[in-house]
Structures are given as structure tokens and as C-alpha cells.
Amino acid sequence: MNGALSKSMHPVDVANRIIDSGASEQPNRLTNELSVVVDDVAVVESFSHCWALRTEEGLVCVDTSNAHTGTAVVEALRGWTDEPFHTLIYTHGHLDHVGGSGAFAADANRNGISRPRVVAHKALPVRLERYRATAGWNLAINRRQFGGVKAGVGLIGAGENFVPRDVVEPDTTYDEIAHVSVGGRDLELHHARGETDDHTWVWDPRDRSVYSGDFVLWVFPNAGNPQKVQRYPVEWAAALRKMIAIGAEQVYPAHGLPIVGRQRVELVLGDIAEALEFLADSTLALMNEGATIDDIIHSVRVPEHLRDQPWLVPQYDEPEFVVRNIYRQFGGWWDGNPANLKPAPEAAVAAEVVALVGSVDLLVNRALALADEDDVRLACHLIEMAVTAEPESESAQKARADIYWLRRAAERSLMSKGIYTAAARESEAALLENRVVE
Numbered sequence: 391m392n393g394a395l396s397k398s399m400h401p402v403d404v405a406n407r408i409i410d411s412g413a414s415e416q417p418n419r420l421t422n423e424l425s426v427v428v429d430d431v432a433v434v435e436s437f438s439h440c441w442a443l444r445t446e447e448g449l450v451c452v453d454t455s456n457a458h459t460g461t462a463v464v465e466a467l468r469g470w471t472d473e474p475f476h477t478l479i480y481t482h483g484h485l486d487h488v489g490g491s492g493a494f495a496a497d498a499n500r501n502g503i504s505r506p507r508v509v510a511h512k513a514l515p516v517r518l519e520r521y522r523a524t525a526g527w528n529l530a531i532n533r534r535q536f537g538g539v540k541a542g543v544g545l546i547g548a549g550e551n552f553v554p555r556d557v558v559e560p561d562t563t564y565d566e567i568a569h570v571s572v573g574g575r576d577l578e579l580h581h582a583r584g585e586t587d588d589h590t591w592v593w594d595p596r597d598r599s600v601y602s603g604d605f606v607l608w609v610f611p612n613a614g615n616p617q618k619v620q621r622y623p624v625e626w627a628a629a630l631r632k633m634i635a636i637g638a639e640q641v642y643p644a645h646g647l648p649i650v651g652r653q654r655v656e657l658v659l660g661d662i663a664e665a666l667e668f669l670a671d672s673t674l675a676l677m678n679e680g681a682t683i684d685d686i687i688h689s690v691r692v693p694e695h696l697r698d699q700p701w702l703v704p705q706y707d708e709p710e711f712v713v714r715n716i717y718r719q720f721g722g723w724w725d726g727n728p729a730n731l732k733p734a735p736e737a738a739v740a741a742e743v744v745a746l747v748g749s750v751d752l753l754v755n756r757a758l759a760l761a762d763e764d765d766v767r768l769a770c771h772l773i774e775m776a777v778t779a780e781p782e783s784e785s786a787q788k789a790r791a792d793i794y795w796l797r798r799a800a801e802r803s804l805m806s807k808g809i810y811t812a813a814a815r816e817s818e819a820a821l822l823e824n825r826v827v828e
């Protein structure tokens with residue numbers, strides 16, 4: 391992608407420039423290139439990064455990237471050192487962090503030595519089990535999230551097996567805190583819930599470095615994802631506060647760029663924590679006043695001074711979804727609308743509305759007019775009713791595709807773009823099918 395460019399730019403230099411000047415540069419570089427960050431510590435920037443520490447007994451690696459990039463990551467590490475992989479630490483069980491572990495085991499195999507020890511939080515194997523039980527669901531939502539409805543488009547997972555067959559299961563798990571000593575390096579593993587329930591961040595007291603996994607993403611925290619299980623914004627913020635309090639002078643994340651220097655650590659981690667705390671406090675305050683999720687999502691916003699920070703860009707997840715996850719965590723799934731507690735089928739509601747309006751085309755025309763007037767949120771409700779009432783209506787499907795392409799163009803987050811793209815493509819596929827039938 392930007393390989394030639396990134397080769398000449400050390401990740402710490404890029405990070406310092408962005409943090410010190412607020413420059414908007416792409417912090418996530420999927421180059422599979424290795425950079426030495428400080429003596430004996432290197433990073434391979436990839437789909438998720440692999441951080442490697444050289445010790446007297448071999449390498450400790452934090453995360454392994456994904457199934458498709460694991461081999462390239464191991465090759466990059468081998469260009470740096472041929473010392474054996476002694477220990478792998480998984481920050482959490484997302485497949486872009488553990489999916490590359492097979493390549494690390496294969497490297498040990500090639501060298502005729504035993505595969506590295508794998509350390510993780512005790513909830514991580516439970517997560518992998520859940521992924522195996524819901525492989526079809528996970529493949530489908532990832533295809534949608536990453537932009538399409540066509541098979542094979544998703545970036546994560548391996549064929550029909552969501553969890554690649556060669557993923558190495560942890561052989562050492564821990565509960566709240568673990569001490570890992572390898573070749574003169576003493577590391578502390580801290581558990582905290584955030585993006586996941588099985589998350590670990592690593593503290594190296596000698597270097598005063600934190601390996602933060604996905605607690606720092608260089609985009610707005612992935613704490614709201616509409617298609618995934620519960621995330622933990624409040625605990626996420628608390629973990630960031632703890633990293634600051636423990637005295638971190640470097641923070642090495644699994645996505646984006648290294649944060650080097652106490653002031654930069656305080657600024658970036660402090661901003662992320664503040665954004666999450668603000669969303670949580672505001673949402674809980676409104677819930678305590680009896681507000682519904684409808685009231686809350688239309689009133690809670692990230693404070694102005696945090697909105698344009700380069701490490702809080704809503705490019706992947708977005709604040710509105712985080713608000714929903716806070717509501718779900720503390721309030722359950724009911725939205726406060728009594729009709730939605732035990733609803734009629736959506737098709738019955740839509741048919742009733744179409745009958746009242748007089749025809750599906752009137753509804754379609756109003757949807758298009760609203761989209762034209764930039765009220766695309768409202769337009770989507772009407773067009774969904776139109777196609778739900780009459781899925782075979784060509785004008786409804788055509789308008790639906792147009793409206794969702796329009797909506798996609800106005801969105802910033804990958805999650806919204808992915809879902810709206812999938813909807814547009816679904817209508818295009820329905821139109822194509824109708825034509826074949828005719």
C-alpha cells in the first residue's frame with residue numbers, strides 16, 4: 391500500500407509528528423515491516439501488530455497478527471533475529487491477534503524446537519470456543535462489517551472455519567494478574583475488560599512500557615460494534631487510567647503507532663479515557679432520569695475538544711454505537727417503546743402502513759424526497775417499510791439501493807459503511823433476481 395513511503399519513516403517519528411502537531415496522517419500502516427523501537431524491542435506493523443522483545447532465552451512476542459499475515463510477520467522478525475520464539479502473549483482472542491500463531495509454531499517446527507509457550511487471560515479459550523460454535527454467524531457479520539455481501543470478502547477468518555485450524559491455544563492462563571519472566575525480562579500481565587472480556591495489557595517495569603493491545607487503536611474505541619457481543623466502555627477507560635497511573639512512559643499498541651514520552655502518553659490515553667467516560671456518564675445520567683435509548687442516542691455527543699483528535703477519529707466504530715453498548719450493559723435490550731416489547735412482524739406493520747398510504751410508490755417517493763432533503767435517517771425508515779411490504783417492487787428496491795449508497799457516502803465509520811453497503815447490494819441482488827425471473 392504505502393510500503394515504500396513507510397520504510398523511510400520510523401513509526402515513532404510519525405507518531406510524534408501526529409501527536410505534537412495534530413497532523414492528520416494514516417496511523418495504521420499494514421506494511422508487515424519491522425522497526426526497532428528501542429534496544430531489544432521491535433514492532434512489525436501489520437493487520438494487528440506483533441511486538442517482540444529480545445531476551446537471553448529467546449523472543450517474547452505480544453500478538454501474532456492474523457492468519458493471512460502471520461507468515462509475513464514471522465519473516466520480518468527473522469530478518470531481525472534468528473533467536474527462538476520463547477513465549478507468545480495474546481492480548482485478546484480476536485482473530486487478527488491470534489490468527490497468525492500457526493506461523494510462529496511452524497517456525498519452531500522448521501527449526502526442530504518445541505513451539506512457544508502461549509500465555510493469555512482465562513476467558514480467551516472460552517472466546518475461541520464461542521467462535522467455533524458461531525462460525526457461520528461470525529463469517530456473515532464480518533463480511534458485512536468489512537463492506538459486502540459477497541462470499542470471501544471478509545478480511546478475517548479462514549474459509550469456512552472462522553477460527554483457523556492452526557491457531558495455537560493458550561497453555562498458560564491467568565485471572566487478574568500474572569508475572570511472566572523470560573531471560574531477564576519480568577513482565578506483568580494485567581486483565582481488564584474493554585474491547586473484549588479477555589483482554590490483557592502488559593507492563594514492563596524496567597522500560598516503563600505498556601503493551602496495550604486494543605486499548606489504544608488510533609481510531610475511536612471499538613466499544614460499540616453493532617454486530618458483536620457486549621463491550622465495556624467504562625472498564626476500558628479505567629484500564630487506560632491505570633496505565634497512566636502505573637507510570638507508563640511508552641505505550642505500544644496493537645494498531646496504530648507507538649506513543650513515546652510521558653506527556654504524549656498522558657495526552658493520548660487521557661483523551662481516549664475522557665471520551666469514553668463522558669459517553670458513559672452522560673448515558674447513565676439520562677438513564678437514571680428515565681430517558682429511553684431513543685432520547686439518549688439523539689442527545690449524547692463527544693465533547694467538542696475531543697472530536698478532531700487524530701486518535702479519536704470515528705473511522706472504525708463510532709460514539710453513537712458506544713452509547714448503545716453502555717445502555718445495553720446497564721439497561722438491557724428493551725428500547726422503552728411498549729410496542730417493541732412483543733412486536734407484530736415487521737412485514738405486517740409495513741403492509742398496514744402501505745395500505746394506509748395508498749400505494750408502495752407513494753412511500754418510495756416520500757423516502758426519495760427525504761433523502762434529497764438530507765434527512766437520510768428518516769428516508770431509511772420509509773424505504774425499509776416499502777421493501778418489507780413489497781419486496782418484489784422494482785421501484786422500491788431501486789430506491790433502497792440508491793438511498794443506502796447515498797447514506798454510505800455520508801458515513802465515516804467502517805461499521806456503518808459496511809452495513810449500508812450490504813443493504814444497497816442486497817437490493818441490487820434482488821433487482822437482478824427479478825430480472826432473471828421475468
Ligand SMILES: [Zn+2]
Nearest residue numbers: 438484486604
Ligand atoms: Zn485488534
